[in-house]
Amino acid sequence: MKIKLLFLSLLLIGGLRVKAQTLTPEQLQADFTRFRTALAEVHPEMYRYTPKPVFDSLFAATQARLNRPMTQQEFYVTMVPLLVALKDGHIKWIPAGQDEHYPFSTSKLFPLKVYVVENRVWVVGNCGSETVPKGAELLRINGKPVSEVIQQLLPNMTFADGHTVNGKYEDLNHFFAGYYATFIGAPDAYEVQYRSGNEEKMIALAPVTLDQIKAYDEKQKPAAQKPFRLTFTDDFKAATMTIERFWDDKKEQDYAKFLKQSFRELREKRVESLVLDLRNNEGGEEKYGVLLYQYLARKPFRYYEYISVRQKKNYSFPVWSPKLYQKFKWLVVRKRGDGYVFTKQAGLKRQKPKRDAFQGNLAVLVNGLSFSVTTEFSARVHADQRATFIGQETGGGYVGDNSGIFAITQLPHSKIDLGIGMFGFHMANLPATLKPGQGILPDHVVVPTVEDVLTGNDRAMQKALQLIQTGSAAGKSSITTR
Template identity: 80%
Template sequence: MKIQILFLALLILSGFRVKAQTLNPEQLQADFVRFQTALNEVHPEPYRYTPKPVFDSLFAATQAQLDRPMTQQEFYVTMVPLLVALKDGHIKWIPAGQDEHYPFSTSKLFPLNLYWVENRAWVVGSYGSESIPNGAEVLQINGKPVRDVIQDLLPKMTFADGNTVNGKYEDLNDFFSGYYATFIAAPDAHEVQYRWAKEEKTVTLPSVTLDQIRRYQEKHKSAPQKPFRLTFTEDRNAAVMTIERFWDDKKEQDYARFLRESFRELREKRVENLVLDLRNNEGGEEKYGVLLYQYLALKPFRYYDYIRVRQKKAYSFPAWSPKLYQRFKWLVVRKRGNGYVFTKQAGLKRQKSKREAFRGKLAVLVNGASFSVTTELAARVHADQRAIFIGQETGGGYGGDNSGIFAITQLPHSKIDLGIGMFGFHMANLPTTIKPGQGIIPDHIVVPTVDDMLTGNDPVLKKALQLIQPRAGAAGSSITTR
């Protein structure tokens, strides 16, 4: 499990807040040593994307900065470049008891909901009572061009594997106000220059609170839907399977049952074209990705090549990790070359397709929030040339990720929780043409516009249906629920 167990553990460790406390250099150095020790003993592959000499230089430069008193926020920000250098989107760095995305300010937050595409931003909503027209392009924030704002924030964001950036943009779409307050400023009001109807204007908007942002999000939340859905085009020639997450809540839906019944229905109805929508699916349990591919694969396959583990012995520092793993790791961790591998994972074995496996034409939709287990599945599908891909590059890495079971330690003085995925997953049988650090790049890149966001238009799905059933007319491409 890559999500629920981690956050449960962070809740257990949380509760002590030192936001206003000033830490002296000795305390900062002690926390730095704990941080470095944890990475060295837990992270399966700290040099997967950044060479060790570069990392060593960065460690030395960061440690040299800890020669003066700092607040918790100053220390947090100072350490972030080390986390970014890991290029590991699963890494967690959260002050105890705080919201992950609003760790230091729950007031004085930027008041607009923005939609980001590359170096531009548009208004798609307002958290406060004073606003700017939806669809207006934001040109400057507090006197700083939007291009400079984004170039300031991207190097401080960790939600990306390897060299991917789309996950960071998706994070900004959801949490820009938190990132701005953490890394740039949290003023009482924000000056915004924008362009609307070919005119440029400047307004000053009062800041908002996190409660206001959450009320806005609750008000504008989409109508509740099941996390796993199967829908059909009107002509019944194509179906769309949406998987919002790779874990289930038995009170809502049973994932295995959904797959079993859905693929049986596809077979009974002789559906020839399937769109698999994995957008905004940040992952879950590895076995769920393997199970879904058993219903899509045309031949036997290997899912993972190997799963790296840093060490087998106990850690030299206080850390939380699942007791079951601690008890049985001597059985499931084996020596391999100069390191260790985890062996108890069904995806390491040769897998067979299900009898009800879909054998028609397949299209897969992905974006920057397609991450973790989702990217692993997408990598397997893409590497086996099983589908065409539409959308935007995934936030997860093509070659694998560092996740699985987490070890969590709380730095003793700053009280910041550091969560590290203990397993380095490597996908099997990958193309030799992929570049180090890339995600899954779609065959057809489609980026929604601000108008699409405001009107609910879905150009990615429309493009997929056009590609997968080119002979169908516009009416045949309409989606109806089962």
């Protein structure tokens, strides 16, 4: 399962008191050794994007810096470049018991909600009492140009596979205040320079607490909808299917039942074109991606080429991983060349389309939060030239990802939890023209403007419906490598 690990904070306790303590060089070196050992023994694809010699140099440089006492936060920040070098958006690095995105400060936080596009930042909300006009462009924060702020934060962010960046921008849109506090600071006040219309202004803003940010976010949530939805145009020639996640809740909809009923209805109504909205879908269960493609494929297909595993033997350090996997890994992990593979996965077998598989035109909407299982599914669709893609490059990698079930270890002195996906997924039958580290690149790139964000104007959906109406979404997507 590839959704964000909610159970990391439940793993072990004791991290709260470490935040204020100073760790000795001996303690730092011991935690560094555990960290490096865990990656070497668990991570299935350490060198998928960064060569071993580069990694070895990074390890040596990082270890050399651990020669003085450090706080938990200083150690956390020092180790982050090693995690970034993995280029693995699933990796988890969380001080025990802390919020993943606000690990060291829950007060003195930046009070504005922002929208980031490359090096430009706009205001889309205010969490504090002082206000900056929505739609205003931020120019400086405490004297530093916002372009420099973004370029300082991006290299410390891990939510991206390969060389993709849109997942990082989406993370900044949601958790800018947390990243700023962790990697730049949590000052007593924020002096902000902004441009609204033709005027530039300066304002001093009081910081806010995490509770204030969460209260603001709660108020901005849209009205609750079912996570799986199917709607039709008035003439029933086209339909829109929204899949918010690739997992279901027993208290809500049944995913398999939704697909079965929906695709039967599409056939009965003789729908000609389908828009599949996978934006902001961060993933879930691998089998749910396979099942969806069975309802869209025009011919039998292979989904995964293989699933790599680092080793079959037990780990040499204390670690948590699912008991069921530990019990049966001797049956499902086998030798393959110089490594090992996981064999118990339906997606490794040749799959047949479902009886009610949709054969019409298909358009797929994706963005930076289309991740993990969502990107795997999109890779299969795109490689088979089954759909036209619209939106922004996915946060997940086209060739596959490192995820599945996780092994989690807590570093003994700093009390930071390191969560590592144990499986390296490799998609089958990919185009030879792919560039290393790319995500799914849309055929039609649509980047929302700040006005779109503030007004709810959905230009990507409008583009998809326009293509369908003009017959341009015929499911013959070219393999883009730009």
